Amino acid sequence: MAGLWMAGMMNVSDDIAAVREARVGQISQEIELQSKVKDLEERIGRLALLNQALWELLKSRLSLTEADLETLARDIDLRDGIADGRLTAIAVTCPTCKRINNSRHAKCLYCGQLFEKEMFA
Numbered sequence: 310m311a312g313l314w315m316a317g318m319m320n321v322s323d324d325i326a327a328v329r330e331a332r333v334g335q336i337s338q339e340i341e342l343q344s345k346v347k348d349l350e351e352r353i354g355r356l357a358l359l360n361q362a363l364w365e366l367l368k369s370r371l372s373l374t375e376a377d378l379e380t381l382a383r384d385i386d387l388r389d390g391i392a393d394g395r396l397t398a399i400a401v402t403c404p405t406c407k408r409i410n411n412s413r414h415a416k417c418l419y420c421g422q423l424f425e426k427e428m429f430a
C-alpha cells in the first residue's frame with residue numbers, strides 16, 4: 310500500500326517538474342521576445358531620426374514642401390495596390406524582361422523598365 314502511495318507521489322513530482330520546466334521555457338521565450346522588441350524599438354527610433362534628418366536636409370537644399378513629400382509617399386504607398394500607409398513589398402514580374410522585382414521599386418532592377426501603377430493592382 311505504501312508502495313502505491315510512493316509511486317503516486319513520484320508521478321505528482323514528475324508532473325510538477327514538467328510544469329516547472331514548461332514555465333521556465335515560457336519565461337525564457339518571453340525574455341527573448343522582450344529583448345527583440347526593445348532592439349526593434351531602438352532601431353525604429355534610429356530610423357525615424359535619420360528619416361527626419363534626411364527630410365529636413367532635402368527640404369532645405371531642394372526647396373521641397375510637406376505637400377511634395379505627402380504626394381510622393383501616397384504614390385509609393387500605392388505601388389503595392391493598397392493605400393494603407395505602409396510600404397508592403399510584393400513580387401512583381403517585369404513586363405519587359407519577365408524577371409521578378411520587388412514592388413517597392415519604381416522600375417525594373419534588371420532592365421530599367423518603368424513600372425505602371427496598374428502592374429501592382
Ligand SMILES: [Zn+2]
Binds near residue numbers: 406408
Ligand atoms: Zn525588366
